Amino acid sequence: ELKVEQNPLFLSMQEGKNYTIYCNYSTTSDRLYWYRQDPGKSLESLFVLLSNGAVKQEGRLMASLDTKARLSTLHITAAVHDLSATYFCAVMDSGGSNYKLTFGKGTLLTVNP
Amino acid sequence: GAVVSQHPSRVICKSGTSVKIECRSLDFQATTMFWYRQFPKQSLMLMATSNEGSKATYEQGVEKDKFLINHASLTLSTLTVTSAHPEDSSFYICSAEQGGNTEAFFGQGTRLTVV
Numbered sequence: 001e002l003k004v005e006q007n008p009l010f011l012s013m014q015e016g017k018n019y020t021i022y023c024n025y026s027t028t029s030d031r032l033y034w035y036r037q038d039p040g041k042s043l044e045s046l047f048v049l050l051s052n053g054a055v056k057q058e059g060r061l062m063a064s065l066d067t068k069a070r071l072s073t074l075h076i077t078a079a080v081h082d083l084s085a086t087y088f089c090a091v092m093d094s095g096g097s098n099y100k101l102t103f104g105k106g107t108l109l110t111v112n113p
Numbered sequence: 114g115a116v117v118s119q120h121p122s123r124v125i126c127k128s129g130t131s132v133k134i135e136c137r138s139l140d141f142q143a144t145t146m147f148w149y150r151q152f153p154k155q156s157l158m159l160m161a162t163s164n165e166g167s168k169a170t171y172e173q174g175v176e177k178d179k180f181l182i183n184h185a186s187l188t189l190s191t192l193t194v195t196s197a198h199p200e201d202s203s204f205y206i207c208s209a210e211q212g213g214n215t216e217a218f219f220g221q222g223t224r225l226t227v228v
Contacts, residue, residue: 033216042119042206042222043157088156099210100147101217103156 002027002093006104013079014112021074021107023089032072033090033101034063043088046074079111115141117209119220126197126227134192134223136207142187143209147217148180151204163190197227 003026013019023032031050035043047056049065049072056063060083062075072089086108090101116139126132136146145164149157161177163169163184171177181193190209194201204224208217 040224043219045216045218048216099145100159100162101208102159105156108154 002029002091002102004089004091004102004104006089006107008107009105010108010110012110012112013076015080016078018078019076021076021087021089021109023072023074023091023104025070025072025091025102027070027093028067029070029091029093030099031092032065033092034061034072034074035088035090037086037088037106046087076109079109081111081113084109084111115139115209115211115218117143117207117218117220119207119223121223122221123224124226126225128198128227129196131193131195132197132225134194134205134207134225136190136192136209136220138188138209138218141209141211143190143211144187145210145217146184146190147208147210148182148190148192149206149208151206151222153204157206160192194225197225199227201225202227 005024007022034046037043047063052067054065060077065072086106088103088106090103093102118137120135148160151157159172160175161169161171161182163182165184165187169182184190204222206222207220210217
């Protein structure tokens, strides 16, 4: 059974600081996703990572994937208040007949002025 | 990206009644749709996977007679919560994909409150 561990679960940081969220998974997977969720809202897709060594950047967020280590990171650069949200990684489980996603527990990010 | 529309966004119902939630793919044909439930401050938990024209596959611990899923067309899946109880109150989210290991797109979610 695929397990996805995300840490930290809670992250409070000051504006302008850098930090990294980690996502470890237990079995081989074809792809990994990062999502953002604002309170009361659904998921917003941030990144899709498809191969070992993949790195994608959008604004102050950068995601990377190391399939050998089964590790993905979401790096936040010079945080701003607007980045406050819950961030989820999700790993595609292709072991069965359907390609379903297993989610991490999420990281609640609070960026303080 | 592709658009998935979920309706209603909020619903309040009385205990013992049934509620239907719709999930539509607006600009693509969705071979597979997924239904998730999210309790406050928790992650998304997959409830079931539905493939067009066949019976849904439910995750362990999800009652198939309580959460009825119908995927009658390539653009519509429905989740019916039957005989709802307060413990069924949750945020229900659907996602849809075109099939074959492609990206899934999420609906806006439905906040169900059972009183």
